[in-house]
Amino acid sequence: MKKIDIACIIDDDPIFVFGIKKMMQFANFCESFMIFKNGEEALNNLKAIIDSGKNIPDVILLDINMPVMDGWQFLDEFIKIESHKLITVYIVSSSIDPRDKDRVKNYENVSNFIVKPISIESLKNISKELLNN
Amino acid sequence: MLNPVQNLKPTKNSIYLDFIEKNASIGTWEFDLRSTSLYWSSETKKIHEVPQNFEPDVKTALSFYKQGDSLNKIDKAFTDCIEKFEDYDIEVQIITSTGKEKWVRAIGKPLIENNECVKIIGLFQDIDEKTKNAKALADKEDQLRKTFENALIGMATIDLRGNWISVNKSLCETFGYTKKEFLKLTFMDITHPKDVSMARQAVFDMINGKINHFKTEISYMHKNGRTIWASLSATIIKDKSGVPLHFVAQTNDLTQIKESTNRIVKLLDTTENQNKRLLNFAHIVSHNLRSHYSNLDMLLDITKMDMPETTNNEIFPLMEQAVSHLGETVENLNEVASINIKKDLKKEPINLLESFDKISASIAALIIESKTKLCVDINKDIYVEAIPAYLDSILLNFLTNAIKYKKLNETPKIELHASIKNDYIVLKIQDHGLGIDLEKYGDKLFGMYKTFHKHEDSRGIGLFITKNQVEAIGGEIEVESEVNVGTTFNIYLKNYEKN
Numbered sequence: 323m324k325k326i327d328i329a330c331i332i333d334d335d336p337i338f339v340f341g342i343k344k345m346m347q348f349a350n351f352c353e354s355f356m357i358f359k360n361g362e363e364a365l366n367n368l369k370a371i372i373d374s375g376k377n378i379p380d381v382i383l384l385d386i387n388m389p390v391m392d393g394w395q396f397l398d399e400f401i402k403i404e405s406h407k408l409i410t411v412y413i414v415s416s417s418i419d420p421r422d423k424d425r426v427k428n429y430e431n432v433s434n435f436i437v438k439p440i441s442i443e444s445l446k447n448i449s450k451e452l453l454n455n
Numbered sequence: 456m457l458n459p460v461q462n463l464k465p466t467k468n469s470i471y472l473d474f475i476e477k478n479a480s481i482g483t484w485e486f487d488l489r490s491t492s493l494y495w496s497s498e499t500k501k502i503h504e505v506p507q508n509f510e511p512d513v514k515t516a517l518s519f520y521k522q523g524d525s526l527n528k529i530d531k532a533f534t535d536c537i538e539k540f541e542d543y544d545i546e547v548q549i550i551t552s553t554g555k556e557k558w559v560r561a562i563g564k565p566l567i568e569n570n571e572c573v574k575i576i577g578l579f580q581d582i583d584e585k586t587k588n589a590k591a592l593a594d595k596e597d598q599l600r601k602t603f604e605n606a607l608i609g610m611a612t613i614d615l616r617g618n619w620i621s622v623n624k625s626l627c628e629t630f631g632y633t634k635k636e637f638l639k640l641t642f643m644d645i646t647h648p649k650d651v652s653m654a655r656q657a658v659f660d661m662i663n664g665k666i667n668h669f670k671t672e673i674s675y676m677h678k679n680g681r682t683i684w685a686s687l688s689a690t691i692i693k694d695k696s697g698v699p700l701h702f703v704a705q706t707n708d709l710t711q712i713k714e715s716t717n718r719i720v721k722l723l724d725t726t727e728n729q730n731k732r733l734l735n736f737a738h739i740v741s742h743n744l745r746s747h748y749s750n751l752d753m754l755l756d757i758t759k760m761d762m763p764e765t766t767n768n769e770i771f772p773l774m775e776q777a778v779s780h781l782g783e784t785v786e787n788l789n790e791v792a793s794i795n796i797k798k799d800l801k802k803e804p805i806n807l808l809e810s811f812d813k814i815s816a817s818i819a820a821l822i823i824e825s826k827t828k829l830c831v832d833i834n835k836d837i838y839v840e841a842i843p844a845y846l847d848s849i850l851l852n853f854l855t856n857a858i859k860y861k862k863l864n865e866t867p868k869i870e871l872h873a874s875i876k877n878d879y880i881v882l883k884i885q886d887h888g889l890g891i892d893l894e895k896y897g898d899k900l901f902g903m904y905k906t907f908h909k910h911e912d913s914r915g916i917g918l919f920i921t922k923n924q925v926e927a928i929g930g931e932i933e934v935e936s937e938v939n940v941g942t943t944f945n946i947y948l949k950n951y952e953k954n
Binding site for chain 2: 335337341342344345348416417418438439440441442
């Protein structure tokens, strides 16, 4: 079975990052990770990576509520970066506020809104969706 | 007895006279002072309702006049006529032979011979109907005038150029002008500038026959400059051929109603604001508690996969159950928070210094570890009116923030000072820490999940909750800050004074 190459996780919560990495390993989700603690850090690094054209992630799992630059602010900037490679974004948040779910619809390269806690099953579904495209 | 007219042969003149007498209800009479004989024409007899063969004399003639005013008047006029040779023409009341009261016009003229009045000739006219009509008309007019003047609604008649013809008391009272001042103004002068063109258009439309009346809500200007809200109804009055004459306007002062409406709108705004806050609270519950719960849930999952051998005991399933219950509780809490109306929490007098001491004791470890220097200047007699849990949370938040955002390589120094200002206690909390760029973040400072420092445990929630709590107990927060100099918060809390 084909496997996702690089998964990017943008989240300020170290417990979640630790957990999702473990889960991804169990689910045999990807070859490698890229982890950023907030939107700003992610944006600066991803810009450079996309410019260089090497090691561009296939998928981004993005948290909403983060210090310095939150998920929405990140998205607003991120969609301005031109990339020849398709990067699919999933919002992964513990928010169950319907306003957040509605807001996702404004971004066409955001595939889905996943409410934490994330399970092995949902990781497998993401993997399936990505490889089928 | 000599009867001069009767004795005359009917001539052309006397035929005319008869004609006039009959049609104008005018009788004639003649009094000869020498013979003291009195002659009444047939019309005069008709007016008195006596038979044609009735023979009057001065005494009976006078007895027909109504006692009082009428009798006095005729008596004087008749005497003056004889003695002073004065003509008379008066309106008096008689009582006819059938007992009917009648208004008559009595005219008398003396004939003088050798400086002596020898005869009086006169006319007698039935003016009863005319007088009664005029009197009724006057009564009606008076009634209308009183209605107009005393109506509680403001009323006016206005000419076609917008000048007042008449205004009533209520209108003058509404606008604060005297009648005299009012009549010098035009309709446009008292109309609020924003409504002048609307009113002018309506006036044109009525003059041009497009509409016959006009009803609207309009704003006027009181003599003292304040705005008056009123409902206005105006009608154009035309003559029989349809030519416009003037306008009649009615004005009902709605200012009080409008003001109460505004108060209600304000109340609604406040309520809406509170609802928004409640929603934000739901969001906080949803996000913060849920994120911890989901981490716990995930860690348990990982444990099952990574170390299945550690789960094979009594404790692990219980832990799983507890975490799952936590998840449910958070879910329920979120639901309750979003649908339940905020229950009124009770405010009570709290000693500010005691409250502060309690809070600083609760974080004694943090204060000692960070080597924080606290300078506290709060009078022990100051009491504030607050919800205890809120006040604790407010103090804790400002204190921990001030410690947290200290300058690098410096120990925190925090100064607290309480003063009385009007109905408030102003608690000033000054740190000498990092400071916040207010120009950049000022409007976001008290927003939810906003953080301005890359601090490990910045959650961006403290100030948001704190502001909500301060406002919920009737207070306010002011902030002054400069980057690398420090931040000062002035917290206004309701002063509690023992009566």
